[in-house]
Amino acid sequence: MLTYSFPNDSHLTMYEYxxxxxxxxxxxxxxxxxxxxxSKRAFAKNQNVSLITIENAYxxxxxxxxxxxxxxxxxxxxxxxxxxxxxxxxxxxxxxIKKAYLIDLKTNSVSPKHFPxxxxxxxxxxxxxxQDSELxxxxxxxxxxxxxxxxxxxxxxxxxxxxxxxxxxxGAGTEYLYNLVIQLLGRQLIYALENPGHxxxxxxxxxxxxxxxxxxxxxxxLNIKELKKSQAHVxxxxxxxxxxxxxxxxxxxxxxxxxxxxDHQNYIIEDDYDSEFRLRGKPISTLxxxxxxxxxxxxxxxxxxxxxxxxxxxxxxxxxxxQRFQEKLHFYAxxxxxxxxxxxxxxxxxGYFEKHINRMRNSYKLIRDDFLSQxxxxxxxxxxxxxxxxxxxxxxxxxxxxxxxxxxxxxxxAIGLHISTLSQFYDIPYDSHTIVVNYSGLAFxxxxxxxxxxxxxxx
Ligand SMILES: Cc1ncc(COP(=O)(O)O)c(C=O)c1O
Numbered sequence: 001m002l003t004y005s006f007p008n009d010s011h012l013t014m015y016e017y018x019x020x021x022x023x024x025x026x027x028x029x030x031x032x033x034x035x036x037x038x039s040k041r042a043f044a045k046n047q048n049v050s051l052i053t054i055e056n057a058y059x060x061x062x063x064x065x066x067x068x069x070x071x072x073x074x075x076x077x078x079x080x081x082x083x084x085x086x087x088x089x090x091x092x093x094x095x096x097i098k099k100a101y102l103i104d105l106k107t108n109s110v111s112p113k114h115f116p117x118x119x120x121x122x123x124x125x126x127x128x129x130x131q132d133s134e135l136x137x138x139x140x141x142x143x144x145x146x147x148x149x150x151x152x153x154x155x156x157x158x159x160x161x162x163x164x165x166x167x168x169x170x171g172a173g174t175e176y177l178y179n180l181v182i183q184l185l186g187r188q189l190i191y192a193l194e195n196p197g198h199x200x201x202x203x204x205x206x207x208x209x210x211x212x213x214x215x216x217x218x219x220x221x222l223n224i225k226e227l228k229k230s231q232a233h234v235x236x237x238x239x240x241x242x243x244x245x246x247x248x249x250x251x252x253x254x255x256x257x258x259x260x261x262x263d264h265q266n267y268i269i270e271d272d273y274d275s276e277f278r279l280r281g282k283p284i285s286t287l288x289x290x291x292x293x294x295x296x297x298x299x300x301x302x303x304x305x306x307x308x309x310x311x312x313x314x315x316x317x318x319x320x321x322x323q324r325f326q327e328k329l330h331f332y333a334x335x336x337x338x339x340x341x342x343x344x345x346x347x348x349x350x351g352y353f354e355k356h357i358n359r360m361r362n363s364y365k366l367i368r369d370d371f372l373s374q375x376x377x378x379x380x381x382x383x384x385x386x387x388x389x390x391x392x393x394x395x396x397x398x399x400x401x402x403x404x405x406x407x408x409x410x411x412x413x414a415i416g417l418h419i420s421t422l423s424q425f426y427d428i429p430y431d432s433h434t435i436v437v438n439y440s441g442l443a444f445x446x447x448x449x450x451x452x453x454x455x456x457x458x459x
Pocket of ligand 1: 108172173174175198243271273300301302303306312313381
């Protein structure tokens with residue numbers, strides 16, 4: 001008679017446990033094909049369990065085809081040809097390493113002191129208590145209408161862009177949207193990106209087996225001569241505010257790039273990441289606005305304006321691509337939850353978003369000013385030079401040092417300082433001797449600690 005002892009620490013119910021044991025014995029041929037299983041009653045008695053427990057276990061095995069039954073005769077093991085199943089080796093999975101740093105000047109983050117948690121929880125309660133059925137239905141594939149409408153209003157108010165909700169696609173992050181763009185425009189095209197620039201995009205291209213080329217920058221942004229020499233059909237640029245150099249592309253260069261796109265029926269992906277936080281001057285017209293021929297796909301994200309944890313980004317498609325999107329990619333579900341979209345729409349509609357951006361712009365300005373004045377008063381002041389301090393939530397710190405960039409990054413990590421160097425934004429490694437200092441995640445009390453660590457790094 002089959003006998004299985006039930007371990008005390010099992011997380012399974014008795015019937016699940018018996019089902020598992022019998023299944024394993026069948027797979028490993030301890031129970032042979034057509035062998036008769038004990039009757040339910042006898043087996044229940046032997047295991048000291050109820051009849052229903054055995055019935056449930058046998059029924060599950062029957063449904064999955066491991067056993068069969070013959071009326072009035074009982075249950076038998078099915079004959080199944082198993083491939084040679086190698087015995088399972090314990091797989092070693094990589095450890096998730098989360099290194100704790102004293103100060104993080106690398107990650108684009110937001111200090112918890114600056115996030116409007118109380119407003120967000122008030123709106124969350126309001127939205128949830130509405131018990132609106134929209135919360136529980138699959139969001140429209142391009143994103144919830146309320147959010148797309150408020151994004152349109154924001155784009156109009158912030159940068160004079162006139163777009164319709166039908167043109168907006170909401171997605172969980174810029175990388176996700178890039179995958180959609182590739183599927184929309186086609187894998188046969190050649191894509192180009194800025195060097196230096198946001199290198200996750202090149203990873204997306206690589207993993208999609210896309211041909212892509214790097215185009216260098218000059219003082220006005222993407223080098224137009226190099227773009228014309230390339231074979232690219234699609235180019236990714238951040239004309240308002242290039243990250244991390246902070247270059248703003250002047251109108252002459254913008255028109256040249258638009259002409260390039262018009263002349264060859266090419267496309268421009270305008271990544272407006274970071275544009276809301278330029279600390280000096282007025283917001284700059286987007287390329288999308290001056291494009292007359294539907295050549296520009298506009299992208300932006302809430303990762304900087306709210307927090308990178310949100311994973312809410314969006315793109316604005318020119319009208320002819322909306323139609324193509326709906327024909328080709330209509331089956332994709334929207335990758336952002338309706339809950340988050342509707343709360344964000346409320347946050348924007350009720351004017352909190354604009355207030356938040358204005359408040360953050362002021363706070364970031366104060367943090368930057370404090371950081372720079374403490375840096376200039378510190379012992380390493382004569383060894384460093386600061387540029388792009390109006391570039392948004394980061395500045396460039398140029399230093400003199402005999403060490404390679406990667407050595408400096410390691411030395412910084414060893415004292416608890418997380419940094420990235422400008423060279424990390426280039427395709428080929430070189431020594432930039434420049435740190436890209438992201439200060440958005442710092443609270444005021446952390447500035448002296450950051451200065452102290454930078455001093456230790458360079459002395
Ligand atoms: C130029 C640029 N675009 C987009 C992003 C990220 O956007 P998201 O968080 O929406 O994926 C980054 C992040 O560093 C970036 O540098």
